[in-house]
Amino acid sequence: MLNNSNVVVDYNTLHKLMGSVGDGFLMTDVAGKIVFMNKAAEDLFEYHYAPGTDIPVTDVVRLENVETREKIISPIICAMRTKKSQGLSKNIGFVRSDGSVYLSATCSPMLDDEGQVTGCTAIFRDVTRMRMLERKVETDHYYMRSVFEAAKIGICTLNVRGELTDINEPALETLSQEYTDVIGKQFGDAIHCVNSIPYGCGRSDRCKFCVIRNNIEAAVLDDSFTVDFVVAVQTKWLEEPIWLQMFLMQVWDGAQKQIVLTLLNISKRKQKEHELVEARRHAEVASNTKTQFLANMSHEIRTPINGMSGMIDLTLRTPLTDEQRENLYAAKQCSDDLLRIINDILDYAKLESGKMKLENIDIDFHELLNRVSNLHAQMAESKGLFFKRPQIEGLPPFVRGDPLRIRQILHNLLTNALKFTFKGGVTLGVSIFTRQSQDYLEFFVEDTGIGMSMEEQVKLFKPFSQGDGSTTRRFGGTGLGLMIVKELVSSMGGEISVSSRENKGSRFTFILPLILAEKADVELKNKAVYMNPHRPTFNDAGDIGFTSTPMQEDDDQNDNDNDIMDLLKYCEEKLNN
Known part of the structure; x- marks a missing residue:
């Protein structure tokens, strides 16, 4: 004891x-x-x-x-x-x-x-340990409260009954409300939503269509529900609706669930978007008007040029002095160049307005390549250049596609290659390759010409552009050819690329999906290559000469052009008689 x-x-x-x-x-x-x-x-x-x-x-x-x-x-x-x-x-x-x-x-x-x-x-x-945890909770709570108040976007919390339990200052400014006026109220009642008047938020007939109300109710029922949405809110006190981008998520405070709504006022952005849409609509109307005018004018100009060119051809078949024939060949050269420019502008107008139509027929592929090769081999020979043809033995004889547009693409690329090449020559190649189980035809046009820098290559495939301004002045052209080529290749499901070095030549490569055919169809229109047996040529010094070279292909003539050709045939028959 x-x-x-x-x-x-x-x-x-x-x-x-x-x-x-x-x-x-x-x-x-x-x-x-x-x-x-x-x-x-x-x-x-x-x-x-x-x-x-x-x-x-x-x-x-x-x-x-x-x-x-x-x-x-x-x-x-x-x-x-x-x-x-x-x-x-x-x-x-x-x-x-x-x-x-x-x-x-x-x-x-x-x-x-x-x-x-x-x-x-x-x-x-x-x-x-318990006190340290309490202090951490207090610190975290203080930190989160500071973040809550310092946030630049509106944040509000709701309980499982959909009542506002807290709201920060940016949200109050967005909704034009006071703190004491919103706490404890349903969201629609707090902002005086016009849809909830007079019965209250969630009890009006129009509330069943409210995106905010539906999402809050979904979050009350589903603990994992989150959503991001944009909504226009019309309140009693504001004349114009407020566009809000809202994000809803859920957090847990112990055993209590809280629904967190973030609010971002995007009314100004919506107004800008509306203004941009209107501006784009007006721009499209103006562009369509310009394109339609361009197409109409191109047709109107091309018709008399065809007539003029045909009449020159008829005149060349009559007895003439050497001087007259030389002058007429010069006029013919100018009319051909002008017609080529007009054709480019017309194709550009069609592509820009979405009115370019492609045929889908079975083609004699070997005949198409030979036709293009013959045309440009003669042009290369007239300039003293070599022309290497494609190896057609390993290629399918018949394929499906638009023969006119394939020839147009090749003509543009080969004409450019010959234009910018002064020694050496041009090579046209075609092969087949497979990518992701799809077979493709790969075409390339390679020359030994002046080539391009990287800065110049960036400008390619854009309308009215060439390597630089001096190129246009030196060689001529509208700068539309390669843009038309790119659009045509893309329209046919293909791709085009270029590799080049200054003074080392250029190589243009494009691919098109390969669809095999069993035979060749007859082309729906008479798309022929017209040959001029005495077409004038120009050497490097600018002197005029005459050689047998082919003319450019007739690219998609309209009905008026066909009428002109019929008229020329009629005139020729009358003169012969």
């Missing part, structure tokens, strides 16, 4: 009862001296108690405010003085060898039968 200042205790029994308790337990006498400490208390306060030791509890349990380091009155002493149980406030603890410790405590006075204090019992628990 232990008798110390009126406290009678069986130490062994007490040790058996409290020795293995996880919380720190100690007992004092009425003078505040320790009469018992269990193992947990000894470990907590880093003090080994020996029975019979006369030591005040304040020497072992040195409590203070851990945040301010201010000493406090021992709750054990307070409990004995007031005869009431005492605890510890939030930040009370002590400093141990391994750092600060936060404590919770229950200190209860011991009273005898007469109500006199005989001592005190105290239970201490180390709550440092």
Whole structure:
């Protein structure tokens, strides 16, 4: 038995009862001296108690405010003085060898039968980890609240009943509302949505069509529901609707679910988009008008040029002096060049307006390649250049496509190659390759001409552009040919590319899907290559000469042009008679 200042205790029994308790337990006498400490208390306060030791509890349990380091009155002493149980406030603890410790405590006075204090019992628990977690939650909450208020976009939170529980300043500015006027209300009621008047948000017939309301209700029912949407909100106080881009997500605050709505006012962006749409519509109308005018004028100009060219051809078949024949050949050259330019402009107008129509017929592919090769081989020979033909033996004899447009593409590329080549020659090649189980025809036109720099190559395939301004002045042309080639290749499901170096020549490569055919169809229109047995040519010095070279191909003549050809045949018959 232990008798110390009126406290009678069986130490062994007490040790058996409290020795293995996880919380720190100690007992004092009425003078505040320790009469018992269990193992947990000894470990907590880093003090080994020996029975019979006369030591005040304040020497072992040195409590203070851990945040301010201010000493406090021992709750054990307070409990004995007031005869009431005492605890510890939030930040009370002590400093141990391994750092600060936060404590919770229950200190209860011991009273005898007469109500006199005989001592005190105290239970201490180390709550440092719990306090650190609380502080982290507080810090995180403060941080999130700061982010919530500092965000440049509107943010509001709703509970599972769809009521607004919080809203930041940007959202209030967007909705033109006050904080106290929206908290606790349904979203539609908070912003005075015209659809919810007069029955309230979610109860009006028009609310069933409300995107915001439907998404909020979906989030209430489905914990994983998120959505991003754009909506026009019409409120009671604003004449014009507000366009909002909204994102809905869900977060959990403990066991409580919260619905988070972010609001971004995109009314100005919507207004700009509307203005851009209107501007584009007006631009398209103006472009279509220009294109239609260009097409009409091209037809009107081309018809008399064809007539003029035909009459020159007829005149060349009559007896003429050498000077007259030379002059007529010069006129014929000019009319051919002008017709080529007009044809390019007309094709450009058709492509730009989407009126270019492609045929899809079975072609004698070998005959097409020979036809193109014969035409340009003679032109190359007239310039003293070599012309290498494609190897047609390994190519399919019949394919499906638009023969006129394939010839037009090859004519444009070969004519350009011959125009910019002064020595060496031009090569036309065709092969077959497969890409992703699709067979393609690969064409290339390679020359040994002046070539191009990288800056000049960037400008290719654009309307009214050539390598540089001096190229147009030196060699002529509209700069439309390669743009037309690119559009035609793309329209037929192909691709075109170029590789070139200055003074090292150029190589244009394009591919078209290969569709095999069994025989050749008759072309729907009489698209012939007209040959002029005495076409004038010009050498590098600019002197005129005469050679037997083919004329350009008749590219998609309209009905008026066919009428002109019929007229020329009629005139020829009359002259012969």
